[in-house]
Amino acid sequence: xxxxxxxxxxxxxxxxxxxxxxxxxxxxxxxxxxxxxxxxxxxxxxxxxxxxxxxxxxxxxxxxxxxxxxxxxxxxxxxxxxxxxxxxxxxxxxxxxxxxxxxxxxxxxxxxxxxxxxxxxxxxxxxxxxxxxxxxxxxxxxxxxxxxxxxxxxxxxxxxxxxxxxxxxxxxxxxxxxxxxxxxxxxxxxxxxxxxxxxxxxxxxxxxxxxxxxxxxxxxxxxxxxxxxxxxxxxxxxxxxxxxxxxxxxxxxxxxxxxxxxxxxxxxxxxxxxxxxxxxxxxxxxxxxxxxxxxxxxxxxxxxxxxxxxxxxxxxxxxxxxxxxxxxxxxxxxxxxxxxxxxxxxxxxxxxxxxxxxxxxxxxxxxxxxxxxxxxxxxxxxxxxxxxxxxxxxxxxxxxxxxxxxxxxxxxxxxxxxxxxxxxxxxxxxxxxxxxxxxxxxxxxxxxxxxxxxxxxxxxxxxxxxxxxxxxxxxxxxxxxxxxxxxxxxxxxxxxxxxxx
Amino acid sequence: xxxxxxxxxxxxxxxxxxxxxxxxxxxxxxxxxxxxxxxxxxxxxxxxxxxxxxxxxxxxxxxxxxxxxxxxxxxxxxxxxxxxxxxxxxxxxxxxxxxxxxxxxxxxxxxxxxxxxxxxxxxxxxxxxxxxxxxxxxxxxxxxxxxxxxxxxxxxxxxxxxxxxxxxxxxxxxxxxxxxxxxxxxxxxxxxxx
Numbered sequence: 001x002x003x004x005x006x007x008x009x010x011x012x013x014x015x016x017x018x019x020x021x022x023x024x025x026x027x028x029x030x031x032x033x034x035x036x037x038x039x040x041x042x043x044x045x046x047x048x049x050x051x052x053x054x055x056x057x058x059x060x061x062x063x064x065x066x067x068x069x070x071x072x073x074x075x076x077x078x079x080x081x082x083x084x085x086x087x088x089x090x091x092x093x094x095x096x097x098x099x100x101x102x103x104x105x106x107x108x109x110x111x112x113x114x115x116x117x118x119x120x121x122x123x124x125x126x127x128x129x130x131x132x133x134x135x136x137x138x139x140x141x142x143x144x145x146x147x148x149x150x151x152x153x154x155x156x157x158x159x160x161x162x163x164x165x166x167x168x169x170x171x172x173x174x175x176x177x178x179x180x181x182x183x184x185x186x187x188x189x190x191x192x193x194x195x196x197x198x199x200x201x202x203x204x205x206x207x208x209x210x211x212x213x214x215x216x217x218x219x220x221x222x223x224x225x226x227x228x229x230x231x232x233x234x235x236x237x238x239x240x241x242x243x244x245x246x247x248x249x250x251x252x253x254x255x256x257x258x259x260x261x262x263x264x265x266x267x268x269x270x271x272x273x274x275x276x277x278x279x280x281x282x283x284x285x286x287x288x289x290x291x292x293x294x295x296x297x298x299x300x301x302x303x304x305x306x307x308x309x310x311x312x313x314x315x316x317x318x319x320x321x322x323x324x325x326x327x328x329x330x331x332x333x334x335x336x337x338x339x340x341x342x343x344x345x346x347x348x349x350x351x352x353x354x355x356x357x358x359x360x361x362x363x364x365x366x367x368x369x370x371x372x373x374x375x376x377x378x379x380x381x382x383x384x385x386x387x388x389x390x391x392x393x394x395x396x397x398x399x400x401x402x403x404x405x406x407x408x409x410x411x412x413x414x415x416x417x418x419x420x421x422x423x424x425x426x427x428x429x430x431x432x433x434x435x436x437x438x439x440x441x442x443x444x445x446x447x448x449x450x451x452x453x454x455x456x457x458x459x460x461x462x463x464x465x466x467x468x469x470x471x472x473x474x475x476x477x478x479x480x481x482x483x484x485x486x487x488x489x490x491x492x493x494x495x496x497x498x499x500x501x
Numbered sequence: 502x503x504x505x506x507x508x509x510x511x512x513x514x515x516x517x518x519x520x521x522x523x524x525x526x527x528x529x530x531x532x533x534x535x536x537x538x539x540x541x542x543x544x545x546x547x548x549x550x551x552x553x554x555x556x557x558x559x560x561x562x563x564x565x566x567x568x569x570x571x572x573x574x575x576x577x578x579x580x581x582x583x584x585x586x587x588x589x590x591x592x593x594x595x596x597x598x599x600x601x602x603x604x605x606x607x608x609x610x611x612x613x614x615x616x617x618x619x620x621x622x623x624x625x626x627x628x629x630x631x632x633x634x635x636x637x638x639x640x641x642x643x644x645x646x647x648x649x650x651x652x653x654x655x656x657x658x659x660x661x662x663x664x665x666x667x668x669x670x671x672x673x674x675x676x677x678x679x680x681x682x683x684x685x686x687x688x689x690x691x692x693x694x695x
C-alpha cells in the first residue's frame with residue numbers, strides 16, 4: 001500500500017476528530033488511540049473544533065455598536081437648538097473632520113462650490129444642528145482666523161461633559177477653562193477648536209431657580225476674589241526640567257517592563273527611581289506586575305519605561321550607551337541575557353564600541369569615545385538613536401518642530417545618511433537611515449521644554465499630528481503628545497511644580 | 502506620569518462606563534475568552550453563539566454596576582455567562598417537563614480558567630495566521646468542510662489546501678505551546694520525549 005503523505009495523514013486525523021458537519025463534536029473520539037506521531041497536534045486540533053465562526057465576532061460587534069449608538073445620550077431637550085449657529089471657517093473640510101473626531105459629530109450634508117470650497121455643510125452633534133462653510137471674504141463671510149477671533153461662543157449641553165472634553169482634547173482642542181462644577185448648577189469647561197471657535201461644553205448637575213443662581217452670584221461677590229488671590233500667590237518658580245532629567249529622555253514601551261528593569265540593573269547598574277504598577281491579571285498567561293510607568297537612571301541619564309499593551313504596542317528603541325569600559329559592560333550585558341550583534345572593537349570613527357540586543361528588543365550601542373571621537377563626543381550616558389527611511393526629512397522636522405540644531409551629519413553621495421546628530425535643548429538625538437539589523441522603527445521620546453503649549457503648536461505646524469493637547473498632569477507637569485510624520489511619538493512637557501510621589 | 506500611557510483594562514472599563522460607544526474595546530479584549538468559556542460548556546455552536554451574544558449584551562447593559570475593586574472584568578463576564586447557561590438549562594428542563602433541579606450538572610470535565618484562557622489564546626492565534634492558512638482552518642473547523650469542498654471554493658488543488666492546513670496546524674502548535682505547556686499538558690508532552 002502506498003504510504004500517505006504527512007498532510008494526508010493529518011487530514012485523516014482531523015476528519016476523525018471533526019465528525020460529520022453539523023453534528024455535535026464527537027468528544028469521545030479524542031479518547032481513541034491515535035498514531036503517537038500525531039499526539040503533539042491532537043490538542044491543537046481538538047481545541048480548534050471550538051473555534052468561533054469567523055463572521056460571528058464581527059456580527060456581534062456590530063449588533064453591540066448599533067445598540068450603543070442608539071443608547072447614546074441625547075441632548076437635554078429644553079436646550080435643543082432652535083437658532084442654528086452658522087460657522088465661517090478657514091478650511092471647512094478639516095473642520096468637519098475635527099468636529100467628527102472631537103465631538104462625535106455626524107456629517108449630514110456637504111455642498112461643494114465649483115472652486116472646491118465648501119459652500120454649505122451641516123453636522124449633527126447628539127441632535128444639535130450646526131451649519132458651517134468655508135469663509136467667503138468676498139461676500140463678507142469671514143472666519144475667526146481672518147477676524148482675529150470670534151465673540152460668539154457655542155454652548156453644547158451634553159450628557160457627559162468629561163467624556164466629550166476628553167474627546168475634544170484628544171482631537172486637538174485647546175483647554176480655555178478646564179471642566180469644573182459651576183455655581184449655576186452645571187459642570188462645564190471651555191475649549192477652543194483649531195479654527196478659532198470656543199465651545200462651552202456642559203452637563204446639568206442641579207436644577208436651580210433663577211433666584212438661587214442670583215443668590216449664589218451675590219454670595220460670591222461678597223467673598224474675597226478667589227482668582228485674584230490665586231494670582232497673588234504665584235507658586236515658586238521651578239525648573240521646567242524635572243530634577244534628574246534632561247531635555248531628551250527615551251521612553252521604552254516594551255513587553256515585560258519589570259523584567260527589563262531587572263536586566264538594566266544587572267547589565268548597566270541602572271538605579272530604579274520610580275515605578276507605578278498594577279498587578280497582572282491572573283487570567284493572563286504570565287502573572288507579573290504590569291508597569292504603567294517607571295523611571296530608571298543609568299549614569300547621568302534617565303530612561304522611562306512602560307509595559308506594552310494592545311493600545312500601545314511595543315516600541316523598543318536603539319540607545320547609545322557611553323561608558324568607561326565598553327568591554328566589561330558588554331560582557332555584563334551579554335551575561336544578563338543580551339544577544340551580541342557586533343562584538344566590541346575599535347571603530348574607524350574613533351570609538352571603541354560593541355552592539356547588543358537586549359531580550360526585550362532594544363538595541364544598545366555600548367561605546368567609549370577616544371580623544372577626537374566624532375560620534376560620542378557630546379553624549380550623555382544614554383542617547384536615543386532614531387531610524388527613519390527619510391532621515392533627512394526627520395532632521396528637518398526636528399529643526400522646525402523642536403528648534404533642533406544639526407550638529408553632525410554623514411551623508412553618502414546617494415543621499416543615504418548613516419549617522420547624524422541633532423541637539424535639542426541640552427541633549428543630543430542621534431539618527432540615521434536604516435541599515436542591516438537597524439531598520440526604521442518608530443520610537444517614543446519625552447522632551448522637557450520651557451513652554452509646552454508653544455512647542456506643541458510649533459510641532460503641529462511642522463507636520464506632527466496631535467496625540468494629546470497640552471494638559472496639566474497631577475504629577476506636576478503640563479504635557480502634550482504628538483506623532484511626527486515618521487511615526488515617532490513625542491511627549492512634550494514643562495515641569496510646573498514639584499509633587500511628592 | 503501614568504496619564505501618558507494609561508491604557509489599562511481599568512481605564513477601558515471606566516471609559517465605557519462613561520461612554521457606551523467605547524464598549525467595543527472591552528469586547529475586543531474579551532470576546533475569545535467568553536466564547537471559549539461558553540463553548541466548552543454547551544458544546545453546540547449555535548447555543549454558544551446565542552449565549553455569547555447574551556453575555557455581551559448583558560455586560561453592556563449592566564456595565565455601570567461593575568466595580569473595579571470587587572472582581573477582575575473577565576471573572577465578571579464569566580459569572581454572567583454561568584448564569585446565562587444555568588438559565589437556559591432550567592428553561593429547557595421545564596420545556597421537557599422535568600422539575601427544575603437546583604443547578605445544571607457540572608459539565609463533565611468543565612475547563613479550568615487556565616484552560617479557557619489557553620483556548621482563547623489559540624483563537625487569537627488563528628486570527629493572526631496568514632490569510633490563506635486562516636481561511637482553510639476556518640472553513641475546515643467552523644464549517645466542517647472537506648478538503649475537496651474547500652479546494653473547489655478557493656479554486657486550488659486538494660494538495661495545496663492540505664499543505665496550507667498542515668502548515669497552519671504546525672504554526673499554531675509552535676506558537677501556542679510555550680504558554681500552553683506550562684499550564685496543562687506538560688506531562689503528556691514530556692512523556693513523549695522521555
